[in-house]
Amino acid sequence: MRHVISVLIENEAGALSRVSGLFSARGYNIESLTVAPTEDVSLSRMTIISTGSDDIIEQITKQLNKLIEVVKVVDLSEAAHVERELMLIKVRATGKDREELKRVADIFRGRIIDVTDSTYVIELTGNTSKLDSFVGAIDASLILETVRTGVCGIGRGDRILRL
Amino acid sequence: MLLTGAEIVVRCLAEEKVEYVFGYPGGAVLYLYDELFKQDAVRHVLVRHEQAALHAADAYSRSTDRVGVALVTSGPGVTNAITGIATAYMDSIPMVIISGQVPTAAIGQDAFQECDTVGITRPCVKHNFLVKDAKDIASTIKKAFYIAKTGRPGPVLVDIPKDITIAKAEYEYPKSVTMRSYNPIIKGHQGQIKKAVQLLLEAKRPMIYAGGGVILSDCSEQLTKLVRTLGAPCTNTLMGLGAYPATDKQFVGMLGMHGNYEANMAMQYCDVLIAVGARFDDRVIGNPADFARIARKIIHIDIDPSSISKRVKVDVPIVGNLPDVLDDILRLLDGSADRPDPEALGEWWKQIEEWRRRDCLKYKQSDEIIKPQFVIEKLWEVTKGDAFVTSDVGQHQMWAAQYYKFDKPRRWLNSGGLGTMGVGIPYGIGVQLAHPGSPVAVVTGEGSVQMNIQELSTCKQYRIPLKICSLNNRYLGMVRQWQEIIHGNRYSESYMDSLPDFPKLAEAYGHIGMRIEKPGDVEGALREAFKRKNDLVFLDFQVDQTENVYPMVMGGKGLTDMILSSEDL
Numbered sequence: 228m229r230h231v232i233s234v235l236i237e238n239e240a241g242a243l244s245r246v247s248g249l250f251s252a253r254g255y256n257i258e259s260l261t262v263a264p265t266e267d268v269s270l271s272r273m274t275i276i277s278t279g280s281d282d283i284i285e286q287i288t289k290q291l292n293k294l295i296e297v298v299k300v301v302d303l304s305e306a307a308h309v310e311r312e313l314m315l316i317k318v319r320a321t322g323k324d325r326e327e328l329k330r331v332a333d334i335f336r337g338r339i340i341d342v343t344d345s346t347y348v349i350e351l352t353g354n355t356s357k358l359d360s361f362v363g364a365i366d367a368s369l370i371l372e373t374v375r376t377g378v379c380g381i382g383r384g385d386r387i388l389r390l
Numbered sequence: 391m392l393l394t395g396a397e398i399v400v401r402c403l404a405e406e407k408v409e410y411v412f413g414y415p416g417g418a419v420l421y422l423y424d425e426l427f428k429q430d431a432v433r434h435v436l437v438r439h440e441q442a443a444l445h446a447a448d449a450y451s452r453s454t455d456r457v458g459v460a461l462v463t464s465g466p467g468v469t470n471a472i473t474g475i476a477t478a479y480m481d482s483i484p485m486v487i488i489s490g491q492v493p494t495a496a497i498g499q500d501a502f503q504e505c506d507t508v509g510i511t512r513p514c515v516k517h518n519f520l521v522k523d524a525k526d527i528a529s530t531i532k533k534a535f536y537i538a539k540t541g542r543p544g545p546v547l548v549d550i551p552k553d554i555t556i557a558k559a560e561y562e563y564p565k566s567v568t569m570r571s572y573n574p575i576i577k578g579h580q581g582q583i584k585k586a587v588q589l590l591l592e593a594k595r596p597m598i599y600a601g602g603g604v605i606l607s608d609c610s611e612q613l614t615k616l617v618r619t620l621g622a623p624c625t626n627t628l629m630g631l632g633a634y635p636a637t638d639k640q641f642v643g644m645l646g647m648h649g650n651y652e653a654n655m656a657m658q659y660c661d662v663l664i665a666v667g668a669r670f671d672d673r674v675i676g677n678p679a680d681f682a683r684i685a686r687k688i689i690h691i692d693i694d695p696s697s698i699s700k701r702v703k704v705d706v707p708i709v710g711n712l713p714d715v716l717d718d719i720l721r722l723l724d725g726s727a728d729r730p731d732p733e734a735l736g737e738w739w740k741q742i743e744e745w746r747r748r749d750c751l752k753y754k755q756s757d758e759i760i761k762p763q764f765v766i767e768k769l770w771e772v773t774k775g776d777a778f779v780t781s782d783v784g785q786h787q788m789w790a791a792q793y794y795k796f797d798k799p800r801r802w803l804n805s806g807g808l809g810t811m812g813v814g815i816p817y818g819i820g821v822q823l824a825h826p827g828s829p830v831a832v833v834t835g836e837g838s839v840q841m842n843i844q845e846l847s848t849c850k851q852y853r854i855p856l857k858i859c860s861l862n863n864r865y866l867g868m869v870r871q872w873q874e875i876i877h878g879n880r881y882s883e884s885y886m887d888s889l890p891d892f893p894k895l896a897e898a899y900g901h902i903g904m905r906i907e908k909p910g911d912v913e914g915a916l917r918e919a920f921k922r923k924n925d926l927v928f929l930d931f932q933v934d935q936t937e938n939v940y941p942m943v944m945g946g947k948g949l950t951d952m953i954l955s956s957e958d959l
Contacts, residue, residue, distance in 0.1 A: 241512075293694070
């Protein structure tokens, strides 16, 4: 099962390596990991996408909680939540492809944020499957480069993760 | 008060009432050593290899309820210390390690004696710090001691660059610590505790399984009271020996891979199991699928939530500090007129006595050749069961655990989790300094003892009168045993050729050496050794080369699938 785990952690040097080291040391899966400071700069928030049986996910959350710098851990996927990921994709845009790429980007509510006479950089946000679909919808031979942030997630409504 | 970083470190250690620092000097810690030189509140013990400093500090902690402290230099000082840190980490021993680091400006420059200490130690410490400003030293050391001894204890490392030990800062030792990210749970969940008591009272075949957590949290008394109140059998893990008195009739022995027959059988066939500060590890319950084959209710008390339902699903998890939780359980039991059904309990004990009659620790005595088990039995007799016993790792460790009946906690020190050969002598050093005047025996073998033999020199310097009992069978015995049983007697690299003359080696270090070759001389030699209260005596027992440790549960097998003697092979 895929899980979205949110972690509030002290914004200290080496905090990220404690988390990533834990996953590699114990053989846990890590599909993506995003991290940045929150509105309170002394805290960072991580979103970790991991897969595993219920037992493994339980161990992951317990082990994360054990890290001295971790303040809070929540498995967002236990209840309603939203996920978003940002992708920047550079495509070869020449001839008839130029118009077609623009059209597909519009359909996916993407934005073209850089244009040259032969390339576009398209910015796209959404959940993982939407980004995957976009990549699938355009001609693979036109893709020059992609970069994705990994997923960040937040609970819906009154579910709030803060101090 | 404006002090240098080095002065601050030493003041902090004194503030924490640190009696001994075990360490080894070097370039990055010269200023710290200079400050140690100028004071006498904190005493320094100079070992001969950093690994031994860690083990000695670890043993100091294991045999008391205090935090062990070690001090090493940067680079190789730290890498030599790693084995000692990992050993303490695996057994949850509270320690603070101060390590020197190259100057801040040199970090990352591949400087002389530089290593990424925080990175290298991260997986084997409870937490670590790199201090980047002298003004942070005091608060960091305060936190280090607090983290080391609270919650599930463990080693905490503080890495201090050389320039920070020279820089000046205002010094004030913090009175308390609060950390928003670290608040260990103390009290257990009252609803869960009620459920646990209910289950225990309804049990027909109750069983108590106690581990190292009982020793670490000093709650043997509560555990003993619980066992007696319930009238149930009790087993201790290798790390828990001494938590419940071994000579008591309700004690069924150690359990696990080399556990007693009756202990393993009772573990498997009980109907309510209460695990107290133990973690169902692979050497204890064998194959978890086989263990789960029989339905039983499990109550698990531990301070570390991640130890619960890790290898075995439990019915009543209780996260909390053991003494607090046991007090709550005992209070409920005291307030209740109910007790487990005496008839069912009687039947259970009848069954256990039947298992006990297998006498799984019996061995064939010989008049010609010394049996290693016999040495431990005599050691127990001669010391009246009241010595501190450290061991190394291997067959001798298991025999010491099986045949020395520990009645008190913190008397038995060994590397249970990491299984580190070479801990024996340095553990002895730590214990003896913590308990001057008490008899300390080091049970070892000719393999393990050579892994830190240089510490005989430290023993000479500090007059540490260990009684080193080496069960010398000229084999890496446990390896040889597995090779005999699993690898068709192909003794690949397990024979110890070209051994030194150990008694002479001991004499070269200024100690007393004895070689004992006949069973009839064992007791006399031990008595003679323990009579020499101020001397270190190295007893080189020439023991049976072919003796194996039984009972034995092979790796991956179920707990009750025991080989009881070589005849079962």
